[in-house]
Amino acid sequence: MTYPDLDSRSAALNGRARQVLPAGNSRSSVDKSPYPLxxxxxxxxxxxxxxxxxxxxxxxxxxxxxxxxxFPPVMEAVGKQLARGTGFAMATEVEIELAELLSARVPSFERVRFMNSGSEAVMNLIKVARAYTGRPKIAKVEGCYHGSYDFAEVSLSNGPNDRREREPIAKAYCGGTPQSVLDEVVVLPFNDVATAEALIERHADTLAAVMIDPLPLALGMATFEEDYLSALQRVTRKHGILFCLDEVVSLRLGFRGAQGHLGIEPDLTAIAKVIGGGFPVGAVAGSAAVMSVFEDTERGPAPMHHGGTFNANPVTMTAGLAAMTHMxxxxxxxxxxxxxxxxxxxxxxxxxxxxxxxxxxxxxxxxxxxxxxxxxxxxxxxxxxxxxxxxxxxxxxxxxxxxxxxxxxxxxxxxxxxxxxxxxxxxxxxxxxxxxxxxxx
Ligand SMILES: Cc1ncc(COP(=O)(O)O)c(C=O)c1O
CATH class of the missing domain: 3.90.1150.10 (Aspartate Aminotransferase, domain 1)
Known part of the structure; x- marks a missing residue:
C-alpha cells in the first residue's frame, strides 16, 4: 500500500464525492489530505x-x-431485529434491558435516557444540568473534545497561549459562534488546581455543571491528577454544581467505566460509542433525583422535554445489549x-x-x-x-x-x-x- 496514490479507487471516489458533499464527506474526522480512504x-x-x-x-x-x-453475536441479534422492524413510535422491551444492564454495572447510573450520538448525549447532559439547577453556565477543561454542541465545543482549539493570566479564554471553535454561547462557558485550565478552583468559586452561583472527560483524546490521553479531580468534586458539591463525566470514550476502560477505577460517583454521565454495539447511540445516565427532570410532577410538566425519532431505536438497543452482554x-x-x-x-x-x-x-x-x-x-x-x-x-x-x-x-x-x-x-x-x-x- 502506498498512500497517497492519486490513481487509487479511493482517490477517484473522493473526486466524485466532492461534487455532491462539501469537502467530500459528512464527517470531518474521516477527512484526510489529499483524500480519505x-x-x-x-x-x-x-x-x-x-x-x-x-x-x-x-x-x-x-x-x-x-x-x-x-461481531457475530451483534450481527445475529440485529438480523433478527431487522426482520421484526427497525423503529416504531412505541417503546420496546430491549430499551429496558440495556438500561437495566448499564444500571446494574455502574452505581451512578440509577436512570438512563437514550439518544443517538455522543454529541447528543453531552448536549442533553448539559440541558439536564441546567434544568435541574436552574443555572445557565457550564465549566469544561481547555482543549477537550465533547462533540459538536455549541457550548461543548468552546475552547476546543485553545492552545497554551490562549490565556489571560492563568485563566484560559472561552475561544469559539466554529465560525459564527454567538458571544452569548462563549459567555455561558467557563474554561478550566488542565490540571491547574488553584486556578480551576478559583474560577469555579467565582462563577458558582451561575454554574450548572462541571464536565470532564477522564481520558481526553484531544489531549493525547493525558490524565487528570488526583488532586485536581478531588478539588473539582469538592468545590462542585460545596456549591450544588453537578459534577459530570463525559464517558463517551472512557466507558470502554472497564466494567464500570473510568468512574469505576477512579472511585468517582458523578451526578451525571454522558455515554455513547461502545454501548451501541457499532450502531449510532448516546445516553445520559445519572442519579434518580437529577434525571427526574424528564418526569412530569403533580406541580406541572417535566422541566425537560426530550423527543427524538430514533431515540432508543430497537436496532441500536439490540446491538448494544449483545455487545455489552459479551463484555x-x-x-x-x-x-x-x-x-x-x-x-x-x-x-x-x-x-x-x-x-x-x-x-x-x-x-x-x-x-x-x-x-x-x-x-x-x-x-x-x-x-x-x-x-x-x-x-x-x-x-x-x-x-x-x-x-x-x-x-x-x-x-x-x-x-x-x-x-x-x-x-x-x-x-x-x-x-x-x-x-x-x-x-x-
Ligand atoms: C469525549 C467525547 N465526547 C463526545 C463525543 C461525541 O460523540 P459522537 O461522535 O458520537 O457524537 C466524542 C466523539 O469522539 C468524544 O470523544
Missing amino acids: YVAHAAGAEVTDVDGNRYVDFNNNMTSLIHGNA DAERFAALNGLGEGLRERLRGLLRQHGVAGQVAGEGSMFAIHFHEHPLRRLDDVWGTREAHRMAQFMGDFLLNRGMWMLLRGVGGCLSTATTQAHVDELCDAVEAGLMDADFPR
Whole structure:
C-alpha cells in the first residue's frame, strides 16, 4: 500500500464525492489530505479498503467497536431485529434491558435516557444540568473534545497561549459562534488546581455543571491528577454544581467505566460509542433525583422535554445489549491486559532505539508521544515541533504498513477481536519506523 496514490479507487471516489458533499464527506474526522480512504468491508480486527489494501484496525470506528467489526453475536441479534422492524413510535422491551444492564454495572447510573450520538448525549447532559439547577453556565477543561454542541465545543482549539493570566479564554471553535454561547462557558485550565478552583468559586452561583472527560483524546490521553479531580468534586458539591463525566470514550476502560477505577460517583454521565454495539447511540445516565427532570410532577410538566425519532431505536438497543452482554468483567480484564502489554512493548521500543518518548493511555487505549515531558499541562501535551515531525512521520509510516490508527496515526485502541499477532504486527511496524533512515531525530 502506498498512500497517497492519486490513481487509487479511493482517490477517484473522493473526486466524485466532492461534487455532491462539501469537502467530500459528512464527517470531518474521516477527512484526510489529499483524500480519505474508502472502506470495502471489515471483519474483526481487520479492514479492507476499496483498493484491496488490508489494515489492522486500531481505530475501531473512533473507539466505538469494542468487539471489532461485524461481531457475530451483534450481527445475529440485529438480523433478527431487522426482520421484526427497525423503529416504531412505541417503546420496546430491549430499551429496558440495556438500561437495566448499564444500571446494574455502574452505581451512578440509577436512570438512563437514550439518544443517538455522543454529541447528543453531552448536549442533553448539559440541558439536564441546567434544568435541574436552574443555572445557565457550564465549566469544561481547555482543549477537550465533547462533540459538536455549541457550548461543548468552546475552547476546543485553545492552545497554551490562549490565556489571560492563568485563566484560559472561552475561544469559539466554529465560525459564527454567538458571544452569548462563549459567555455561558467557563474554561478550566488542565490540571491547574488553584486556578480551576478559583474560577469555579467565582462563577458558582451561575454554574450548572462541571464536565470532564477522564481520558481526553484531544489531549493525547493525558490524565487528570488526583488532586485536581478531588478539588473539582469538592468545590462542585460545596456549591450544588453537578459534577459530570463525559464517558463517551472512557466507558470502554472497564466494567464500570473510568468512574469505576477512579472511585468517582458523578451526578451525571454522558455515554455513547461502545454501548451501541457499532450502531449510532448516546445516553445520559445519572442519579434518580437529577434525571427526574424528564418526569412530569403533580406541580406541572417535566422541566425537560426530550423527543427524538430514533431515540432508543430497537436496532441500536439490540446491538448494544449483545455487545455489552459479551463484555463481562473477565473480558474487560483480558482486553486491558493486552493493552498494558502493548503500551509496555512500545515503551521498550522507544528505549531500545534511543528515541525520547512516552506512551500514554489506559485499559485498551494507547498514544505515543515523541517527547518526555510528563503530560501534566496543556503545554506538555502540545509537545515540541520535533515531536510533531516524528509523530507525522510515524503516522504516515504506520498507515503504509497497514495500521489503521487514531490520533494522527500514533494512537489507537484494541478490541476483543485484536489478537497478540495483531499487536506484534503493530510493534514490528513501529520498530521499523524507528529504524527507518528517514525517521526524524
Ligand atoms: C469525549 C467525547 N465526547 C463526545 C463525543 C461525541 O460523540 P459522537 O461522535 O458520537 O457524537 C466524542 C466523539 O469522539 C468524544 O470523544
